Amino acid sequence: MIVCKFGGTSVANAEQIRKVANIVKSNPERRIVAVSAPGKRFSDDIKVTDLLIDLANAALKNGDVEGKLQKVVNRYKEIIDDLEIDQTICDIIAQDLQERVNFDKANVDLFVDNLKASGEDNNAKLIAAYFNSIGLKAKYVSPKEGLVVNDFPERTFALPEAYENLSKLRDCEEIVVFPGFFGYTKDGTLRTFDRGGSDITGSILAAAVKAVLYENFTDVDCVFSANPKVVNDPVGIKEITYREMRELSYSGFSVFHDEALMPVYKLGIPVTIKNTNNPSAPGTKILPTRTLNSRPVTGISADSGFSTLYVSKYLMNREIGFGRKLLQIIEEEHISYEHTPSGLDDISVIIRSHQLTPEAEERITKRIKEELQADDVYFRHGFSMIVIVGEGMRNNTGLAARAASAISSTGANIEMINQGPSEVSLVFGVLSDKENQILRALYEEFFSPISVY
């Protein structure tokens, strides 16, 4: 049994949904299909989810509810007409939207979530109807039937009983069409997952039915070894381990939402990233382990928007608890951090800049100076992290030297280096102005055909 997930562009219009049907038909093992809301059909297009947010805002502010609602219905209607399916599904969607618009607005977040989630929910109903119309026996299944999630205010995740409930989908005679992105608390309140939420739903379903494979259909042939917007024609990745995928997701390998992998990771279920528009391409396989090839590096990612908090204090390393107290101060500001490279008398904390405000920086600086009696405390901004990832890097002597040389060849100064003992990743901190140049130099070093080590 295979669980497939189709992303927004894969279900954006009739033509795409026909491709989905063909893909599902072509392998009888594909029994469960998780779907997103209709995404963009062309680059300037507006996603249904954004239309829904617009509608929600209009409803909250007494705006043009009728017109905005009609816009959403029209997107579905166009698909329904093109697919030549029964118009009753269109009425069902219009009525569903009207009910959601009339939903209690006391809790604004719940109201907006409820409308947003209709994008996936109604698309699943539509796609199930289409499948049936072409003789592919299918059934829309609502997350109400088992996808139980935790209560507020934590980040949404599926409770253990959700897996138990959803395991019954194994026995469903029809193909299950399941909307991504949301679940329900025990008391029946709708809650949405974080970004990439349909990936999470697919992953939960795959884990629940113990699928042999979780196929994630999107609009690229594979995961690339480096950002194709920066590196010219980077090689595609055929196989990658969960761990490599995670380390790369650090810095905007945006093809897959990393949190989504958790349920399948736990069971070791393989995942493939495939292209709805080119389903015969082998795609990228994400596996618990993989056979190593001659290339030590699997991928290189780069991300800007990092700040460093620098703290120095003479004899810092003699003070048991210094690092812990420092991290506690940061934690009390609800700030997460990435790395903490340290010398003997200094430590720096790498933080994503968007979490910082001038006020928070001032509070943190003041507390560290007063409570930890540090000599020197300051923030610096404008850093990028470059991450080199590969299971083959383990025990590969000389790799760090090659990477550092390639970076230095751009004239950039290495501000930070971090290599932990897992040795599948090597992180360099640099000033952001050289980020792209460094990424290209590293790609050249590790992927260019003439630079075999």
Next chain:
Amino acid sequence: MIVCKFGGTSVANAEQIRKVANIVKSNPERRIVAVSAPGKRFSDDIKVTDLLIDLANAALKNGDVEGKLQKVVNRYKEIIDDLEIDQTICDIIAQDLQERVNFDKANVDLFVDNLKASGEDNNAKLIAAYFNSIGLKAKYVSPKEGLVVNDFPERTFALPEAYENLSKLRDCEEIVVFPGFFGYTKDGTLRTFDRGGSDITGSILAAAVKAVLYENFTDVDCVFSANPKVVNDPVGIKEITYREMRELSYSGFSVFHDEALMPVYKLGIPVTIKNTNNPSAPGTKILPTRTLNSRPVTGISADSGFSTLYVSKYLMNREIGFGRKLLQIIEEEHISYEHTPSGLDDISVIIRSHQLTPEAEERITKRIKEELQADDVYFRHGFSMIVIVGEGMRNNTGLAARAASAISSTGANIEMINQGPSEVSLVFGVLSDKENQILRALYEEFFSPISVY
């Protein structure tokens, strides 16, 4: 005004003490002299401090107190005879020792400390007497006269009033001879400093009188850029900053006890390391800042005896507080750590192995698995840390690449790299079996005359 400190080998016998007198005489600025207990005269010799520990144990266990006490007295008597000074000082020392042996034994630590500290105390009395006998007006000053330290159980340090009290030594007409290694609490209890305690006393005195220079006399011409036991004829360091000195002291640059620098560091008082046996050699200057020369690296140190605690957990970096909780568990075992290199889903904590026991490792592992629900937790042993230090490393592009290349040239695998944003040090974790080979390769890379970058 200059404060000089003479270490154990510099005051081990009459010949050495004559050298001390000549050094003090040769510069009238040298007004305060801190002294150690007589050290080893030859490599198999026993230091007076060790004779005193032996005596203390005998006194506690009803052993041969008389014989052991006589051994200590004889060491001083031999010096007194050789220096041809008045025998009354010998009687003073013998009586002092007898009083200390009869001291209250209820608190064993206090009893032993009290006997140990007599080594410095009586040597200061002896040296003051000798100075006077050769016409160098001198005065023994006891730490009772101002060196106030904190109470138990904290590590001993001088209280702020100690600096205030001791500042009066500026006005002393005679040369002050002051015993190193100990002070007294407010209620008059003797407390000893940590290892290298005479260095600390000298540093406190220099800070108290706001000396223009703190001269630390020992038995080497200078601090070397690398361990001379491993690297053949390493270059000496002429100037080094406090910060560089600290980073190097990390891994057994044993010439100077790093904690001792604190009082002079705070006032920016320069320190020189000089050789009692070759006082005309320029020695090594430790300064707040220094002018950079063409060499980016000032020194390379290496130390074995490190372990790593490896912890991995899927989505670790999403969990605010994970690192802090991990460090708290380690702190609750009273274990200090050196570095915490991290990936996205893993972190390792570098710990000096001597702090670990199989039981502590088991407790820590169990707690991390249970309380932090980590996927994988284990300890590994047998690591060395190699530290490359230099103010000139800042903004020196290519340096990390050169260092990593040199290490790789030995065939060693780099297990960990840590470079913080202070950029005056670069730490590599390697397996200990290659430690010496790596140190030689790095020395060759950064100090060999032909390898100018």
